[in-house]
Amino acid sequence: MKEKSLLQLKRFWLPVLFVIVVAVAIAIYIYKSSSLVFVPGYEGLDGLVKIYKVPLGVLSLLFPLVALIATSHRSEQTKKQIEMSYLQNSFSNFYKHLEEFDKLVNKSNDFGLREFNPFDLYKILFPLNSPSNVITCSHGKDKGAVSKLNEIATKLVDKVSLINEFKGDYNKLEVVYIDFFVLLINASIELSFIPRPNNAVRWVKFKGFDVSFPLFTTSLKPFLHYDLLSNYINQLSGFGMISVEMPELNIDEKKNILAQSVLIDVTVRS
Structure with missing residues (x-):
C-alpha cells in the first residue's frame, strides 16, 4: 500500500483546523x-495586534504543532522502513540458511542414505525458524527449549558411556545392547539417517522383537551405524552451533561378538 504524505493525513489536518477554528472563534x-474604531497608519496596526493578540497567539501554536506532527510522521516512516528492512533481511537469511542446510544434507549422500526432504529435518532442528524469523542456533519448539539434536545426542552419549564402562557381566550388557540399538534406530528415524541398501547394510531385528530395520553393520563392525551416525550428528551440531561431542565406543572382542548375537540378520532387501 502506498504511503500517504503528511498533507494527506487526517491527524495532520484535524489539530490544525481545530487551532484555526479556535483562533477565528476568539x-x-x-x-x-x-x-472597534478604524484607525489608519501604524497606530491602527499596532492597536489591532494588541486587541487580537490572543487569537494570534493561538494561531502561533500551529508552528510547533506542525513540527511535532511532522517529526512523529517521520519517526513512523523510519520505523516502518526498519521493519520492512528487517523482514526483507529475515526472508533472505531464512532461505540462505535453508540453502546452506540443504548443501550440508546433500553431503549425506556420502553416507549412502535414502533420499528425504531436507526441510523436514530442518524443521526438527530449527522449529521456530520462518521467513520472518531466523535463529541460527539449533533450538527446541518452545523458546529456550533444548534442541532435539541435543536431546538425541545426550541419550546416545549416556548409553555409550554405560557400554564403555561395562565390564564382566555380559548378561546385563546384552540388555544394554538391545536398548542401545533401539535408541540408535529411533535416533536414525528422527534424523532421517536411514541407509540405502549396500554391502555395509543389513536388515536386522533384535532378540524378542519382530520389528526389523536397516542398519549400517557388518559381521566385523556391528557398531558401524553408530560410528557413521556420530559423524552425521557432529556435522549437524556444527551447523546448528551447538556443543555436541559424540564419544567413541570402546569395544573388545567379547563385546563385539555379543553385539553380533543381539543383531539378528533378517534378509538383504531393497
Missing part, C-alpha cells in the same frame, strides 16, 4: 464584544 468574539 477573533469573532472580540470583534462582536468590542467597539
Whole structure:
C-alpha cells in the first residue's frame, strides 16, 4: 500500500483546523464584544495586534504543532522502513540458511542414505525458524527449549558411556545392547539417517522383537551405524552451533561378538 504524505493525513489536518477554528472563534468574539474604531497608519496596526493578540497567539501554536506532527510522521516512516528492512533481511537469511542446510544434507549422500526432504529435518532442528524469523542456533519448539539434536545426542552419549564402562557381566550388557540399538534406530528415524541398501547394510531385528530395520553393520563392525551416525550428528551440531561431542565406543572382542548375537540378520532387501 502506498504511503500517504503528511498533507494527506487526517491527524495532520484535524489539530490544525481545530487551532484555526479556535483562533477565528476568539477573533469573532472580540470583534462582536468590542467597539472597534478604524484607525489608519501604524497606530491602527499596532492597536489591532494588541486587541487580537490572543487569537494570534493561538494561531502561533500551529508552528510547533506542525513540527511535532511532522517529526512523529517521520519517526513512523523510519520505523516502518526498519521493519520492512528487517523482514526483507529475515526472508533472505531464512532461505540462505535453508540453502546452506540443504548443501550440508546433500553431503549425506556420502553416507549412502535414502533420499528425504531436507526441510523436514530442518524443521526438527530449527522449529521456530520462518521467513520472518531466523535463529541460527539449533533450538527446541518452545523458546529456550533444548534442541532435539541435543536431546538425541545426550541419550546416545549416556548409553555409550554405560557400554564403555561395562565390564564382566555380559548378561546385563546384552540388555544394554538391545536398548542401545533401539535408541540408535529411533535416533536414525528422527534424523532421517536411514541407509540405502549396500554391502555395509543389513536388515536386522533384535532378540524378542519382530520389528526389523536397516542398519549400517557388518559381521566385523556391528557398531558401524553408530560410528557413521556420530559423524552425521557432529556435522549437524556444527551447523546448528551447538556443543555436541559424540564419544567413541570402546569395544573388545567379547563385546563385539555379543553385539553380533543381539543383531539378528533378517534378509538383504531393497
